Amino acid sequence: MTRKPWALAPALLLVSATPLIAQEEHGGGGGPLDINVALIIWTLLIFGIVLFVLSRTAWPNILGAVERRETHIRELLEGAERDRAEAATLAEENRRLVEETRARTQEAIAEARTQAERMRAEMEAASARERAERMERAEREIAAAREAALDSVRREAATIAMAAAEKLVRRSLDTEDNRRLVREFLGQMGTPAARA
Secondary structure, eight states: OOOOGGGGHHHHHHHHHHHHHHHHHTTOOOOTTOOOHHHHHHHHHHHHHHHHHHHHTHHHHHHHHHHHHHHHHHHHHHHHHHHHHHHHHHHHHHHHHHHHHHHHHHHHHHHHHHHHHHHHHHHHHHHHHHHHHHHHHHHHHHHHHHHHHHHHHHHHHHHHHHHHHHHHHHHOSSOHHHHHHHHHHHHHHOHHHHHO
16 A cells, blocks of 8 residues: 555644644743743654654655666666777777778788789880890891892802803913912802802
């Protein structure tokens, strides 16, 4: 059964009015510094009754509300502490992820640089090889063309020498000077005359 504090209000009013009535009956003419023992007793008695009634009716509700509020505040503080710890953990995780991402990015950039340098070196090496092959081919072609030109000149010289020798031989076969000239000419021509 729940007690209702408003139901006790008329009784409290009657009890609190009793000392005033008693004071008026005794001729209530006293000074401000006079001590009235009956008034003190009634005041203490009324205070005790009010305190008893409040302790039975209102205080449990007030204390319960205060305790609930205190529990709620404690839960909020604990929740805030958990949230702060979780936020700190998340911030640390984010920092770690940022550092990992930065490290991976730096590694990727370094690898890309290395690959670019390697590709550039390979391209330069391929270009140098191609240039060297072209130079070698050109030198071979030039050497072959020079050799062909020299062979052609030698053949032509041998042909001219033979023609000159033939003319000389026709004119005078017994002239020793003409023979010597042909031999010298053929000697100067060397092996190309033999090749022709």
